[in-house]
Structures are given as C-alpha cells and as structure tokens.
Amino acid sequence: MVTLKPTNIHNSSLHPSATEISPNQQILPLSVQVDPAGQMKIGGCFAAELVQQYGSPLYIIDELTLRTACQQYHQSFQRFYPGSSQVLYASKAWSCLAVCALVAHEGLGLDVVSGGELYTALQAGVNPQKIYFHGNNKSVAELEMALSCGCAIIADNWLELKQIVGLLPSNEALTVPPRVMLRITPGIECHTHEYIRTGHLDSKFGFDPNQIDQVLSFAQQHPQIAWIGFHAHIGSQIFELQPHADLTSVIVGWLVKANSLGLSMNELNIGGGLGIRYVESDDPPSIAQWSETVCNGIIQACQAAALPLPKLLCEPGRSIIGPACITAYKVGAKKDIPNIRTYLSVDGGMSDNPRPITYQSIYSTAIANRMEAPATEIVTIAGKHCESGDILLKDVALPPSQTGDILVVMGTGAYNYSMASNYNRIPRPAAVLVHDGEANLILKRETNQDLIRQDCLPRHLEPR
Numbered sequence: 001m002v003t004l005k006p007t008n009i010h011n012s013s014l015h016p017s018a019t020e021i022s023p024n025q026q027i028l029p030l031s032v033q034v035d036p037a038g039q040m041k042i043g044g045c046f047a048a049e050l051v052q053q054y055g056s057p058l059y060i061i062d063e064l065t066l067r068t069a070c071q072q073y074h075q076s077f078q079r080f081y082p083g084s085s086q087v088l089y090a091s092k093a094w095s096c097l098a099v100c101a102l103v104a105h106e107g108l109g110l111d112v113v114s115g116g117e118l119y120t121a122l123q124a125g126v127n128p129q130k131i132y133f134h135g136n137n138k139s140v141a142e143l144e145m146a147l148s149c150g151c152a153i154i155a156d157n158w159l160e161l162k163q164i165v166g167l168l169p170s171n172e173a174l175t176v177p178p179r180v181m182l183r184i185t186p187g188i189e190c191h192t193h194e195y196i197r198t199g200h201l202d203s204k205f206g207f208d209p210n211q212i213d214q215v216l217s218f219a220q221q222h223p224q225i226a227w228i229g230f231h232a233h234i235g236s237q238i239f240e241l242q243p244h245a246d247l248t249s250v251i252v253g254w255l256v257k258a259n260s261l262g263l264s265m266n267e268l269n270i271g272g273g274l275g276i277r278y279v280e281s282d283d284p285p286s287i288a289q290w291s292e293t294v295c296n297g298i299i300q301a302c303q304a305a306a307l308p309l310p311k312l313l314c315e316p317g318r319s320i321i322g323p324a325c326i327t328a329y330k331v332g333a334k335k336d337i338p339n340i341r342t343y344l345s346v347d348g349g350m351s352d353n354p355r356p357i358t359y360q361s362i363y364s365t366a367i368a369n370r371m372e373a374p375a376t377e378i379v380t381i382a383g384k385h386c387e388s389g390d391i392l393l394k395d396v397a398l399p400p401s402q403t404g405d406i407l408v409v410m411g412t413g414a415y416n417y418s419m420a421s422n423y424n425r426i427p428r429p430a431a432v433l434v435h436d437g438e439a440n441l442i443l444k445r446e447t448n449q450d451l452i453r454q455d456c457l458p459r460h461l462e463p464r
C-alpha cells in the first residue's frame, strides 16, 4: 500500500487537458490541494476546519468532481451517439435532495429502485419524465406511485407485468399510457464481486432471456401500455470494456426481435457499472472511453440490423458520485501490538461505510493535516463498532499520527451514505457540499433524539 500524496496521484494519471481528467480514474477529488503547511483543502475549504465546524465523521462532497462526472457522461453521449440519448444517475449510490437536484441541474435523469428513492427524486424537483423506476419486487403501492407521477417503469418479472395491467383501469389520473421498459437478464459474465454481479443467467433480476418470446407476446396483447424498450445491467465496479461491448449486441438483438413482431420500441438502457479507482493499482477506463464503447457498439449493431438508432440510456451510479466524496474521521485510540499490528481507531466505521465489511472493499487514505509528512508507519484503521470485522483499511502506510488528527478516506461517495446504518446506535454523519471555499450542509448529522424518534414504548414498560 502506498502513501497518498496528491502530487503523486495527479502526476501518475495526468491527462493533456484538465477538462479531460476523468473523475473515476482519480483517487482524490479534483479540487484537492495541499497548502505549504501540509493541510488538505477540498473545494477551497480546509478539511480540518470543516470537521471543526460540522463534526466528524463527515462526508465531504466536492461539487467540481460531481459536476465534472455528470458533464463528461452527458457530453460523451452527445459526442459519440448521433441518436437521442439520456444519461440517468443511479440514485441508489447516494440519494438525498441535494444530490438528486444537482445531477438533474446537469441534465441527467434519475434511476430509482424504491418508493423512497422516487419520493426523494420528486421532492428534489426531478422531472418524472426523466425518472426510471427499477426493482425486482416493487410493491403495489410503489407501482401506483410510479403510475401516478408518470415516471417510466422498468418491469422485472411476470408478477409485475400483471400488476401493472391490473392497476390501469382504477387509475383515472392516467391520461397517457404508462411507459414500461422490459428488463431482461443478458447472460453476460463479468469480473466483479459476486454480490454486485447482475448480468449472469443465475440472477434475481430481470426476465429469463429464454422467455423473451412470451414476454413480447404479452406486450402485443396489451396495447394500453407504451412498451418503450429494453434494459440490461451487468454489474458494478467493472474495469473491462468488453462485457459492455458484448451487451450492446445482445440488447440490440432484443429490439430487432420486438420490431419484427410489430412492437414499436425505441429505447435501450444499457445500465451502469463503470468502475472507479479506489487504490493506485485500480485502472478503470475513463468515462469517455466507456461511453464511446457502448455508443459504438449500439451504432454498429443497429447498422448491421438496418435498425434506426434507438434512444440510448445508461445509468451510472458509482462513477458519478463515488470519486466526489471523502469521509473525514478523527483519530482516537491507538493500540500497538508489538510484532503483530498497530490499530488506529477512528470515530466511525461500518455504520458510515459498510463496504469493507460487506465486500472486502479497499480504499486509500491520508492524514488531512499531515499531507506532506513521510509515511513511516504501517497501521490498520479500525472503526468503533462492536465487530472485529469493522476494519476500514488494513496495513496502510501513514505518517505518524496523534489522537485528534483528521484521517480522510477517499472515494466514499458511492454506497456509503446510502448503505449507512445506525448499528450500535451511532447517529449517521452529516454531509457537506464544498465549492470555491464555500461549504453547504446537505445532510444534518443525526442526533441521539433522532435515534429514538420511531421508538414506541408500550404503556406497561414506561418508566415509573
């Protein structure tokens, strides 16, 4: 494990022009700087001062990095795809009002997977025409919510198709046919963690591709629904371009089949999944390279089939929000076990970042108030929860640190806050959005009162 010095990182992956730096290839958010005293600044704010003001742990989102990722996706699709296109942000990676509103301002639509994510998107002012509702087991209440707001529904299974059809007659608010897209399992393998692989045949998501004829025949029998197209997603944190290229011909094949049956579908959603650089040795393709690959794949497959270009959608999550955020912790106790290991404990852990304990994920770290100091210690960063597995980073080289130092973990934007819990009744951290020396609170820190907000005490257990 190498020490993180911002100069190293930017040099090792520097592109010809600053605007071409792909955020998903950077460990540090784009605005990070280090002052002569070795203090880390992000979005023009000192990390240590943010912690002083907002407490720790603290999620710090760099607005520049987040906007740059949105813009690169949007511009790449404009550039590489002559047909119409729409980039959606997979909001499960981080869903809150400010993040939904920001990506929508950048022209992105949203993908949501629950009534709660849909509600958040709508409350943030996202146009329902640009919202796509996923999920392999949507409730009837969720389907009703989708129908009444007019977002597109990505149908995942037979039960759902029947439920949608069943809900139509009672839905008087519906003035136009609901837009429904079909999710099919593409049968594509990719190299990523088993829990985040979704494209192989043995997946809980989507229709079995062997049933596509029956699904399309169902669609033909239900013209009261606007069958808009197909969706497939092969997994997450993927560094190879080939599985995505393979997916394009598979998904265009489905469209050819639908058109031959007289169904006029014209949208293809190729999912998300582009990986990000968590540590130096990670080497993901850039946002532009990924976009070019999928756009070219669709164009070629359509040409070969003499099919007009469909509207092309994609739905990245991690590569949009992941690189934009760092989590700042305060260093607490240190336990030195001679010849074995030194544990450095921080004031958060698996409740604000469950990825290491869930997926054995690795991250990069630095001491934000000692950025220039040589990394002469090998330490293991432990969280504060009652689980031996609550380890954020194993055996990392860091400068000697003291209690009260600010330890930052990079690349925590995706699947950290959104998977955060109150395990051990630890309140969830606050989050700030930083830009140009200004910090805006986007999530308040939970309080102890928040922890018991939903608790009910039966009368006979009330304190006497």
Ligand SMILES: *Cc1c(COP(=O)(O)O)cnc(C)c1O
Residues within 6 Å of the ligand: 090, 092, 093, 111, 134, 233, 235, 236, 237, 271, 272, 273, 274, 315, 316, 317, 318, 319, 414
């Ligand atoms: C999780 C997910 C995404 C986003 O994946 P990332 O790896 O975060 O880009 C997109 N589409 C679907 C259907 C998903 O389940």
